[in-house]
Amino acid sequence: MHKRLGTIALGLGLAGALVALPAAGYASTSMSTATLNANILAGSVGARTIQSVTPGAMTSALGSPTLSTTLAVVVDEAAVSGDANGWTVTVQSSPFTDSGTDTIVASALSDSANTAIPVCVGCTETVTGPATPGTLDAARTLISTTGELNSVLYTGTYTSNSSLVLTPPNGTVAANYHATLTVTLTQ
Numbered sequence: 001m002h003k004r005l006g007t008i009a010l011g012l013g014l015a016g017a018l019v020a021l022p023a024a025g026y027a028s029t030s031m032s033t034a035t036l037n038a039n040i041l042a043g044s045v046g047a048r049t050i051q052s053v054t055p056g057a058m059t060s061a062l063g064s065p066t067l068s069t070t071l072a073v074v075v076d077e078a079a080v081s082g083d084a085n086g087w088t089v090t091v092q093s094s095p096f097t098d099s100g101t102d103t104i105v106a107s108a109l110s111d112s113a114n115t116a117i118p119v120c121v122g123c124t125e126t127v128t129g130p131a132t133p134g135t136l137d138a139a140r141t142l143i144s145t146t147g148e149l150n151s152v153l154y155t156g157t158y159t160s161n162s163s164l165v166l167t168p169p170n171g172t173v174a175a176n177y178h179a180t181l182t183v184t185l186t187q
Helices: none
Strands: 009-012 018-021 045-053 067-081 089-092 109-121 126-128 140-146 154-164 181-186
Touching: 045 154, 045 181, 067 089, 067 181, 089 154, 109 140, 140 154
Parallel strands: none
Antiparallel strands: 009 018, 045 067, 067 154, 089 140, 089 181, 109 154, 126 140
C-alpha cells in the first residue's frame, strides 16, 4: 500500500535549520540545527572612541574673581558605521574638594565658550557644540552629530576646545581643590 504524500517544500529557517513542510493535511515536521561561527579579527570592526581629555591647570590671580583654563576633548572614528540617530559627547563635573572638608559646588564651573571642529574624511554629518554657556553640574554637550548614514563607514577626528571658568563663592578657603570631569561618548 502506497500513500501519496504530495509536494514537500524545503526552506532554510532563521536559525539555519532545514525545515520540511508537509503537504496540506499532514502533520509531520523534521528539524535540524547547525552552528554558525563568526571569527571577527582585531581591527576589522570600526570604532568611535574618546582619544584624549586634556584640561589645563587653574591658578587664581590676585584681584580676579574667576579662574579659567581650557579643555580639549578628542574623539576618533576609525571605519565605523554611521549612526543615523547621531552621537554625542558630554562633560559633567563633580564638586571641587580640598584635602579637608572644604568644597566648591560643581555649578561654579562653567563652559563659557566652545567650538567643535570636525576634521574627517568622507563625513557628511552636521557637527555642533553648545550654543550658549552653561554650568557643568549636569551633563553638558560638547559635541553632537546628526545626519550620519548607516551605510557609510566614517573615519575622522573631532576636537572640542572649551574655555572653562571657575567662579568660587566669596569666602572660599584658600586651598588646592580637585574635581573629577566625566566625559561620556553616547552612541
